[in-house]
Amino acid sequence: MDDKKAVPVHILSGFLGSGKTTLLTRVIDYYQLSGRKPAVLMNELGDVNLDGMLVDEEVPMTEMLGGCICCTIRGDLGMELKQLIEEHEPDAVFVECTGAANPIEMLDGITDASMLTRVELKSVVTVVDAAHLLERSRTPKARTYKLMQDQIRCATQIILNKADLVTPQELLDTESLLRELNGTAPITAAVKCEIDLSLFDRLEGGVAERHAAAAAAGGAEAGHRACSHSQEPGHIHDEHCGHGHGLEAEGGHTHHSHDHVMVHTHYFRSPVDSEAFEAMVGRLPKEIFRAKGILRFSDTVSPFLFQYAYREMDLMKITPKEELPSVAVFIGEHFDKRGLEAELAALESGQS
Numbered sequence: 286m287d288d289k290k291a292v293p294v295h296i297l298s299g300f301l302g303s304g305k306t307t308l309l310t311r312v313i314d315y316y317q318l319s320g321r322k323p324a325v326l327m328n329e330l331g332d333v334n335l336d337g338m339l340v341d342e343e344v345p346m347t348e349m350l351g352g353c354i355c356c357t358i359r360g361d362l363g364m365e366l367k368q369l370i371e372e373h374e375p376d377a378v379f380v381e382c383t384g385a386a387n388p389i390e391m392l393d394g395i396t397d398a399s400m401l402t403r404v405e406l407k408s409v410v411t412v413v414d415a416a417h418l419l420e421r422s423r424t425p426k427a428r429t430y431k432l433m434q435d436q437i438r439c440a441t442q443i444i445l446n447k448a449d450l451v452t453p454q455e456l457l458d459t460e461s462l463l464r465e466l467n468g469t470a471p472i473t474a475a476v477k478c479e480i481d482l483s484l485f486d487r488l489e490g491g492v493a494e495r496h497a498a499a500a501a502a503g504g505a506e507a508g509h510r511a512c513s514h515s516q517e518p519g520h521i522h523d524e525h526c527g528h529g530h531g532l533e534a535e536g537g538h539t540h541h542s543h544d545h546v547m548v549h550t551h552y553f554r555s556p557v558d559s560e561a562f563e564a565m566v567g568r569l570p571k572e573i574f575r576a577k578g579i580l581r582f583s584d585t586v587s588p589f590l591f592q593y594a595y596r597e598m599d600l601m602k603i604t605p606k607e608e609l610p611s612v613a614v615f616i617g618e619h620f621d622k623r624g625l626e627a628e629l630a631a632l633e634s635g636q637s
């Protein structure tokens with residue numbers, strides 16, 4: 286193992302629905318087009334990996350489902366990474382965290398993994414939903430905002446995504462907010478994570494190149510609150526990125542700033558009416574900020590992949606190669622599960 290090069294690892298972080306999978310699929314294409322073999326370790330809060338369906342079947346992928354790597358199943362991360370690397374010998378591994386993951390726990394997880402297998406953390410790329418961050422920043426004490434802040438502070442690269450959904454002024458405001466939270470990580474505004482992906486080549490280059498890249502992006506000056514891994518990616522512990530950042534301000538010492546996040550998984554027994562479904566999604570309470578699923582409608586032929594993030598819904602026709610359940614996963618904080626179940630039951634019985 287010793288004379289083998291360490292496998293570069295990139296953590297894709299960012300709040301629920303910000304665009305991590307969108308970025309992941311682009312990066313995978315980019316690596317494949319240049320003849321490299323990427324591998325993916327994907328973590329989902331729910332028991333079904335719906336994001337995985339968007340990733341090319343050829344790509345080696347390990348799924349860690351039903352919990353967040355940063356806490357409940359973190360202990361398995363090292364073994365999973367080791368197995369993935371030994372079995373497939375990828376050129377790089379992309380770890381997509383759940384949107385509720387606290388990145389410091391992830392950083393620790395990768396460090397633990399480096400004791401089992403040769404891996405080198407090259408970047409923590411945090412994808413930010415511009416409008417969502419702005420809205421959350423108006424209630425700075427809320428736990429969701431604190432988690433978003435942690436994810437931003439720990440980033441070595443920030444993608445300011447969904448630029449199409451905000452005004453130019455809001456984009457500037459979001460950028461200043463990001464700069465306050467993280468003084469060093471280069472920020473790239475984007476729509477659907479369309480960025481210059483050669484960024485990843487630079488990230489995997491030598492330390493000198495990384496310095497140059499950071500300087501070129503205007504992020505070389507030391508920010509006093511941000512993590513410093515953009516300057517020293519191999520050294521990933523940083524006191525500024527400590528556990529439960531922000532939560533401490535409320536006097537708590539909990540490690541898991543997302544323990545308030547709830548997940549509800551619903552398996553449909555029968556196809557539902559598409560219009561009634563859309564109307565039901567329109568009525569979802571604001572406490573549910575993310576949902577996804579596979580749906581079969583009584584009035585369409587093919588199944589659909591359903592996505593809902595911060596009040597925007599997407600339905601995409603799919604042609605699954607294997608038998609898949611009809612299922613929807615709802616993620617949010619302190620929402621009324623009973624109310625949601627009642628809505629879903631009404632939808633299934635055609636009374637919605």
Ligand SMILES: Nc1nc2c(ncn2[C@@H]2O[C@H](COP(=O)(O)OP(=O)(O)OP(=O)(O)O)[C@@H](O)[C@H]2O)c(=O)[nH]1
Nearest residue numbers: 301302303304305306307384447476477592594599
């Ligand atoms: N309008 C708009 N929609 C976007 C953009 N980027 C992604 N989306 C949509 O936002 C939804 C969520 O995107 P994902 O890439 O699945 O987000 P994610 O961060 O992987 O979500 P989780 O894994 O649940 O945390 C999808 O419907 C995307 O098509 C963007 O720049 N603009």
